[in-house]
Every structure is written in structure tokens, then in C-alpha cells.
Amino acid sequence: MLSRRALIASAVAAPAALAACERRATxxxxxxxxxxxxxxxxxxxxxxxxxxxxxxxxxxxxxxxxxxxxxxxxxxxxxxxxxxxxxxxxxxxxxxxxxxxxxxxxxxxxxxxxxxxxxxxxxxxxxxxxxxxxxxxxxxxxxxxxVEAVGEARAGDAERLLGALPRDGGPSFYLARSGDGLETAFPGALAVEALETAGWTNVAVGGTGLGRVTAEQLAAWDPEVIVTQDAGFAAAAAGQPLWRQRRSGAPRRIVVLASRPFGWIDRPPSVNRLIGLAWLASRDPLGPPDPALAATVAGLHERLYHRRPTPQEMLGLLPRVLA
Known part of the structure; x- marks a missing residue:
């Protein structure tokens, strides 16, 4: 198995001039x-x-x-x-x-x-x-x-990624927003649309849109996975039983997604979510990133943001799973 650093280097080293060609040709x-x-x-x-x-x-x-x-x-x-x-x-x-x-x-x-x-x-x-x-x-x-040619190419990306998503069998999850993690998104909110479309089950019930919840509610919902785009929150939660331990005593995983230059599933709820779809459609979203995901992320980053990330930058872009 390739190391995280090696797979990233291989993913971003190959030239990806598609986006640049589209821009020049249109x-x-x-x-x-x-x-x-x-x-x-x-x-x-x-x-x-x-x-x-x-x-x-x-x-x-x-x-x-x-x-x-x-x-x-x-x-x-x-x-x-x-x-x-x-x-x-x-x-x-x-x-x-x-x-x-x-x-x-x-x-x-x-x-x-x-x-x-x-x-x-x-x-x-x-x-x-x-x-x-x-x-x-x-x-x-x-x-x-x-820029119809560019739009058609990006629409093709979206169609492929939406078509590759699993539609059921995903874990139960809670989206932790804000520094303390107690702001979340209820079912149907744009912030969790990617996760729910991929068949993950949102445990946060009893509200609409975005809202604040309590630690007691979180404990009662008992999600399998905490998803966050806030690295500061993840660092603080790593040692707290509320976030890391399920009622059964089993460990709970925390998935830390990139928030820069934009989030993978939200912030904003725009075309940046294509990168989140690539992650959700990957072989094992909760496992170590594989070369295929790294290559896809690097390519989408270039096509959406018109700049290919360096290997060092990619180290901070791929998901981390705290198990």
C-alpha cells in the first residue's frame, strides 16, 4: 500500500491541462x-x-x-x-x-x-x-x-459523480459545525445534502435547516460517525468521550474534511461539493485515502479552482479519520 505522502505525490504529479485548454478554447x-x-x-x-x-x-x-x-x-x-x-x-x-x-x-x-x-x-x-x-x-x-464548452465538461463531472454515489448502506452521522460542534444541519438542509444523497443517515432530528443542539441530544442520537469541516473542533473533540465514544462503549469515528479553499460538502453549498461527492463515491470514504481519490481530488481542484495543488498542499486537503 502506498503511503499517504506517496499516493498524493503520484496523484498531483501528472499534468492536467484539461481545464486550461477549455478556458483558452472558449x-x-x-x-x-x-x-x-x-x-x-x-x-x-x-x-x-x-x-x-x-x-x-x-x-x-x-x-x-x-x-x-x-x-x-x-x-x-x-x-x-x-x-x-x-x-x-x-x-x-x-x-x-x-x-x-x-x-x-x-x-x-x-x-x-x-x-x-x-x-x-x-x-x-x-x-x-x-x-x-x-x-x-x-x-x-x-x-x-x-462558456458552454466549459459548462458541459463540468456538468459531465457532476453527472458522473452523482451517478457513482451509493444510495443506501451508509453510516449514521452527525454534522458538527461551529467551534463547539453543537451547531448542526437537520435532514434536508443544503449542508448535509451530499451525505444524505450518498445514503448516509442524519441522526439530527426535530428541526429544519441549521440549528443548535445539546450534548444530551447528541448522546441520545448516538451517531456512528461525526463529520466536520472544522479542524479546530476536531482537535478539541479528539479526547472527549462525548464525541469519541458511543453508548455501547465502541469508539466513534470523526471524519475531518477540508475547509480550504472551500468546504467539501458545504461552506458554501455550491460546485465545491463535487469534491465531496468524489470522496463519498470512493472505495472506502472512512478508510485511508487511496490513489484514485487523490487523483480525482487533484483534478477536480484544478478544474474548479484553476490551480493544481502541490503534493504538500494535498496533504492538508484529503480527509482524516480519527478512529
């Missing part, structure tokens, strides 16, 4: 595009990074180091969720050729779209952010951006 029309929220910003960046006016929430230095230099855009704020609020007058002053929102298509989002179209003097498109709709979302966004 003519991109002029005009900046405004992202209504962080999910939309990442969708735009994945397809046509040079078109993104700015970030609703600018990634931190550690995240920017893992992205193409084209990610070095200012923070302009968000019309929707996922960043510092910006009002419609300030958004109009940015003179976008197009505005995109990616996520919920509920009544509030549709009302915002109507107000924005009137105020911006530019098209404003609301795109369905459900995970199962990602291939269609990529195609729709790429048509609006004039």
Missing part, C-alpha cells in the same frame, strides 16, 4: 458578473473566473493561496446570504452585465430577483442550487456566461 464575452451570494460566486469562478466582479465574502489568505490568481478580487458584499450585505444601489454602481444567484428558489429569493432586475438595469438569473440539479445549473450558468 471565447468569453466582455462584462463583469455580480454574484448575489457566495454559492453563486463560486459557480461563476469555476466556469469563467475572469468574469467575477468580486466576492460576497473574500476568501482568506490561506484559501486564496490554493486558488488561481484570478481569485484575487475585492470583497463587494452579498445581495443574498453568504457575505457582508450590499444594497441594490451599491450593487448597481458596480455596473454588472449580469447578476447570478445560486441556491434556494423560494419565494424570498424570487422576490429579491424581481427587485434586483429593476434596480440593476441588467439581467438577474436565479439558478436552482439543489445538489441533484447541479448538472443543469452548470449548463444554465455556462450559457449565460458564454
Amino acid at each position: 471565447p468569453v464575452p466582455a462584462g463583469g458578473v455580480l454574484a448575489a451570494g457566495q454559492p453563486a460566486a463560486l459557480l461563476i469562478f469555476a466556469l469563467a473566473p475572469e468574469r467575477l466582479i468580486g466576492w460576497p465574502r473574500r476568501p482568506g489568505p490561506g484559501a486564496l493561496a490554493l486558488l488561481s490568481p484570478l481569485a484575487d478580487r475585492p470583497e463587494v458584499g452579498a445581495l443574498a446570504s453568504g457575505g457582508r450585505p450590499i444594497d441594490l444601489e451599491a450593487a448597481a454602481a458596480l455596473a454588472p452585465a449580469l447578476a447570478l444567484d445560486y441556491g434556494d428558489v423560494d419565494t424570498d429569493s424570487q422576490a429579491l430577483a424581481g427587485r434586483a432586475r429593476a434596480a440593476l438595469g441588467a439581467p438577474y438569473q436565479l439558478i436552482d442550487g439543489r445538489l441533484t440539479m447541479m448538472p443543469e445549473a452548470l449548463r444554465e450558468a455556462s450559457r449565460l456566461l458564454g
Whole structure:
């Protein structure tokens, strides 16, 4: 069996010029595009990074180091969720050729779209952010951006990964968010959509969306696996029986997923979740990363973020399982 370091080196060493070729081969029309929220910003960046006016929430230095230099855009704020609020007058002053929102298509989002179209003097498109709709979302966004070839390639990635997911037989899990781990996502929330689509069972019941729970509730739910994208929480929880021990006395596993440059299953709930799907569709998501997963992650990172991670960077990108 290859060591973790050796498998990563082999995965990222091979040239992967597909994304670069797609970008060079596709003519991109002029005009900046405004992202209504962080999910939309990442969708735009994945397809046509040079078109993104700015970030609703600018990634931190550690995240920017893992992205193409084209990610070095200012923070302009968000019309929707996922960043510092910006009002419609300030958004109009940015003179976008197009505005995109990616996520919920509920009544509030549709009302915002109507107000924005009137105020911006530019098209404003609301795109369905459900995970199962990602291939269609990529195609729709790429048509609006004039990069259909890129969008079709990324839609193909999404279709293959969604098709490769197991649909049942996964472990019971609890998603630990926040520094103390007691914020979670209830069934059906975007933050757990990838895990639930792969047949994992969310133990957090009794709520909707995101919410706070108690240590007593967690103990009663008794999940097999804790999933987190917060390395600080994982380090703190590693020695605590609440998180590491099941009622039977058996050890409980903690899966630590990367949070930079973006999360694998959430933060934001956008096309970054393709990398989480690759992990969930891998031979053994709760085992040591294998060369196939490392290669897939490196390739997706390059296609979505326009920069291939180095072997050293990959060491911090693959999942860790605390058993």
C-alpha cells in the first residue's frame, strides 16, 4: 500500500491541462458578473473566473493561496446570504452585465430577483442550487456566461459523480459545525445534502435547516460517525468521550474534511461539493485515502479552482479519520 505522502505525490504529479485548454478554447464575452451570494460566486469562478466582479465574502489568505490568481478580487458584499450585505444601489454602481444567484428558489429569493432586475438595469438569473440539479445549473450558468464548452465538461463531472454515489448502506452521522460542534444541519438542509444523497443517515432530528443542539441530544442520537469541516473542533473533540465514544462503549469515528479553499460538502453549498461527492463515491470514504481519490481530488481542484495543488498542499486537503 502506498503511503499517504506517496499516493498524493503520484496523484498531483501528472499534468492536467484539461481545464486550461477549455478556458483558452472558449471565447468569453466582455462584462463583469455580480454574484448575489457566495454559492453563486463560486459557480461563476469555476466556469469563467475572469468574469467575477468580486466576492460576497473574500476568501482568506490561506484559501486564496490554493486558488488561481484570478481569485484575487475585492470583497463587494452579498445581495443574498453568504457575505457582508450590499444594497441594490451599491450593487448597481458596480455596473454588472449580469447578476447570478445560486441556491434556494423560494419565494424570498424570487422576490429579491424581481427587485434586483429593476434596480440593476441588467439581467438577474436565479439558478436552482439543489445538489441533484447541479448538472443543469452548470449548463444554465455556462450559457449565460458564454462558456458552454466549459459548462458541459463540468456538468459531465457532476453527472458522473452523482451517478457513482451509493444510495443506501451508509453510516449514521452527525454534522458538527461551529467551534463547539453543537451547531448542526437537520435532514434536508443544503449542508448535509451530499451525505444524505450518498445514503448516509442524519441522526439530527426535530428541526429544519441549521440549528443548535445539546450534548444530551447528541448522546441520545448516538451517531456512528461525526463529520466536520472544522479542524479546530476536531482537535478539541479528539479526547472527549462525548464525541469519541458511543453508548455501547465502541469508539466513534470523526471524519475531518477540508475547509480550504472551500468546504467539501458545504461552506458554501455550491460546485465545491463535487469534491465531496468524489470522496463519498470512493472505495472506502472512512478508510485511508487511496490513489484514485487523490487523483480525482487533484483534478477536480484544478478544474474548479484553476490551480493544481502541490503534493504538500494535498496533504492538508484529503480527509482524516480519527478512529
